[in-house]
Amino acid sequence: MDKFIINGPCKLKGKVNISGSKNASLPILAATLLFDKPVEISNLPGVKDIETMLKLLESLGLKVNRNKKKKSVKIFKSKKIKTQASYSLVKTMRAGILVLGPLITKYKKAITSLPGGCLIGERPVNHHLSALKKLGMKYNIIKGYIHATAHKNLNGKKIIFSKISVGATENLIMAACLAKGTTILKNCAIEPEIRDLINFLNKAGAKIKWIGRRSIKITGVKSLNQVKYKVMGDRIECGTFCVAAVLTSGNLQIKGFDPKLIRTELTLLKKIGAKIKTSLNEINIEGKKNLNSLKNLATKEYPDFPTDLQAQFMVLLCRANGISKITENIFENRFLHVGELRRLGAKINVKNNQAVILGNNSFQGAELMSSDLRASVALVLAALIAKGKSIINRIYHLDRGYENLEIKLKKLGVKIKRIH
Numbered sequence: 001m002d003k004f005i006i007n008g009p010c011k012l013k014g015k016v017n018i019s020g021s022k023n024a025s026l027p028i029l030a031a032t033l034l035f036d037k038p039v040e041i042s043n044l045p046g047v048k049d050i051e052t053m054l055k056l057l058e059s060l061g062l063k064v065n066r067n068k069k070k071k072s073v074k075i076f077k078s079k080k081i082k083t084q085a086s087y088s089l090v091k092t093m094r095a096g097i098l099v100l101g102p103l104i105t106k107y108k109k110a111i112t113s114l115p116g117g118c119l120i121g122e123r124p125v126n127h128h129l130s131a132l133k134k135l136g137m138k139y140n141i142i143k144g145y146i147h148a149t150a151h152k153n154l155n156g157k158k159i160i161f162s163k164i165s166v167g168a169t170e171n172l173i174m175a176a177c178l179a180k181g182t183t184i185l186k187n188c189a190i191e192p193e194i195r196d197l198i199n200f201l202n203k204a205g206a207k208i209k210w211i212g213r214r215s216i217k218i219t220g221v222k223s224l225n226q227v228k229y230k231v232m233g234d235r236i237e238c239g240t241f242c243v244a245a246v247l248t249s250g251n252l253q254i255k256g257f258d259p260k261l262i263r264t265e266l267t268l269l270k271k272i273g274a275k276i277k278t279s280l281n282e283i284n285i286e287g288k289k290n291l292n293s294l295k296n297l298a299t300k301e302y303p304d305f306p307t308d309l310q311a312q313f314m315v316l317l318c319r320a321n322g323i324s325k326i327t328e329n330i331f332e333n334r335f336l337h338v339g340e341l342r343r344l345g346a347k348i349n350v351k352n353n354q355a356v357i358l359g360n361n362s363f364q365g366a367e368l369m370s371s372d373l374r375a376s377v378a379l380v381l382a383a384l385i386a387k388g389k390s391i392i393n394r395i396y397h398l399d400r401g402y403e404n405l406e407i408k409l410k411k412l413g414v415k416i417k418r419i420h
């Protein structure tokens with residue numbers, strides 16, 4: 001298992017390019033199951049979750065020609081499409097559930113492994129299933145697999161999600177795209193990655209329209225056209241580098257991402273004390289020595305503060321003056337990084353879904369264990385300001401979602417080494 005060795009403290013300086021978005025690429029790749037014609041997708045990040053999704057598509061019978069250097073992939077339909085998504089692929093990546101909507105609407109049957117819980121929470125898929133049922137999908141759960149069928153085409157319906165879910169919104173958009181008639185989705189997630197999926201499908205001839213802030217109208221079409229599409233930049237990677245700049249009192253020019261999409265995060269960073277200048281697809285960010293605490297930072301659905309940046313902001317608030325509070329509203333167990341941060345010297349108290357952070361901490365390097373994707377990157381950030389050597393174990397979590405992290409950090413002045 002690979003690990004990182006980081007020698008701190010360090011100051012990040014220079015230019016960094018943001019990679020393609022993992023969370024936008026995954027549903028777009030799943031949506032290629034809807035096509036009879038070839039699809040070309042570019043700006044795919046070179047991360048493990050994308051490899052897993054491509055393997056899953058291949059296992060379902062699609063032909064996948066990946067050009068890793070160009071970060072692109074061409075996907076063709078083959079004669080033999082299979083409709084069973086195996087547990088061995090879906091267990092490592094919950095986004096595997098995203099093939100259910102496309103398979104059921106296009107091929108009228110699907111057997112997909114029910115994704116289990118993960119360390120950060122239970123993560124059920126009940127809203128995906130009940131909404132697809134409304135469109136006409138029938139299903140049983142047998143031995144950990146969802147066995148789904150549809151007698152004929154799915155039928156458009158009005159669906160009001162009782163909970164805002166990114167994955168359920170994406171699954172329903174894909175399913176409704178080839179359903180008969182009109183589907184209205186209400187109380188949808190409106191993350192930029194969902195807009196990217198819609199832009200991709202519309203470019204291929206789908207009829208999907210925003211009809212309100214959280215409402216989408218989808219008029220089913222018979223088929224989709226050949227298409228080339230460039231995936232958007234990664235919002236969470238961009239936010240992580242912004243935090244890294246402020247945390248290390250560094251100075252970064254972050255390129256390849258639209259700053260308007262992380263307005264909430266940039267406003268918070270300004271409050272903490274960052275100097276920020278933005279232009280089209282570029283953020284210039286500088287950190288000061290003295291940082292301000294945040295009295296009540298709470299994770300919430302987009303456009304509010306994302307749960308995927310909660311761990312990174314927590315590290316930053318350990319360095320701020322005074323006491324900060326973070327409330328985690330999306331996942332029930334997303335403070336796994338706290339125990340590891342304490343080992344570096346952090347003073348954080350957790351009660352239920354709230355963490356109280358006593359600022360002005362100085363960290364000493366230590367050996368640490370990654371627990372999930374975003375928690376691992378938080379440990380890397382913490383190691384950047386810790387005095388001496390830190391070893392971060394189990395970085396396979398990190399490799400699921402950050403492209404060339406150590407190469408990017410090295411270029412910015414970090415003493416980091418990957419040990420195989």
Ligand code: UD1
Nearest residue numbers: 023095123124125126127128164165166167168308330331
């Ligand atoms: C996506 C992101 C993930 C991010 C999360 C929240 C991808 C591949 N992953 O995950 O990085 O942290 O959004 O922004 O894009 N829920 C239910 N029932 C359901 C579906 C969800 O109870 O059927 C709950 C979940 O347990 C969670 C909350 O709703 O508490 C939000 O989950 P959801 O928005 O669905 O997250 P994902 O799509 O899994």
